[in-house]
Amino acid sequence: MLKKEFKRKDVNRARNLITGKTGASTGIQIGYNTKQKDHKEGDVWTEGRKTWTIKNGIKQTISKLDKIKKEVFIPLCCPKCGTVMKKRLDKPNYNIHKKCFDCVIKHEHKLRISGEYDNYIKNLEAKNSLDIVDEMESYLLDAINTSNSGFVSEDGVVEKWVGGIDKIDLTKQVKEATKIRRTHIEKTLNDKEGTKRIN
Numbered sequence: 001m002l003k004k005e006f007k008r009k010d011v012n013r014a015r016n017l018i019t020g021k022t023g024a025s026t027g028i029q030i031g032y033n034t035k036q037k038d039h040k041e042g043d044v045w046t047e048g049r050k051t052w053t054i055k056n057g058i059k060q061t062i063s064k065l066d067k068i069k070k071e072v073f074i075p076l077c078c079p080k081c082g083t084v085m086k087k088r089l090d091k092p093n094y095n096i097h098k099k100c101f102d103c104v105i106k107h108e109h110k111l112r113i114s115g116e117y118d119n120y121i122k123n124l125e126a127k128n129s130l131d132i133v134d135e136m137e138s139y140l141l142d143a144i145n146t147s148n149s150g151f152v153s154e155d156g157v158v159e160k161w162v163g164g165i166d167k168i169d170l171t172k173q174v175k176e177a178t179k180i181r182r183t184h185i186e187k188t189l190n191d192k193e194g195t196k197r198i199n
């Protein structure tokens, strides 16, 4: 089984790099960070034209959160076996496999016997990487378009972007970088399917 939550840490780390959480600040950012400090997990407030909240320690817009909510919505019963999904591992497994934990275990057991398990895991990992790339891309694009003239680096130092940020150029860079990554992952996926056919 793939622990999706664990890999999300990578995304969260990148997010914290951009949003920053320290008090170190200059100019306009003093007000911005002081204001941010007053908000705690679960708070909802309006800033600029957007509605914001803090979830898992990350400041994000409500619309983004709605999307995440839709993703984690799980039906009462497993679509495959009809059992009520109330076990602790049912939810994370449903999010990835769209079935209950027991069904995943049964499916993976079958794959182990038929020798397809390794391929299955590699495919899951590649798909998970694609999800992360998508998430990173939309987050970075969002950050570029909402950010002011500075950002807080990982060690908490506010760096100023001389002459402001070139949103068009940064957007282009993010799109190019994610495109390269996506192509690479998709190539890995296709290579595996090719190998499978030969076998």
Ligand SMILES: [Zn+2]
Binding pocket: 078, 079, 080, 081, 082, 083, 099, 100, 101, 102, 103
């Ligand atoms: Zn089931």
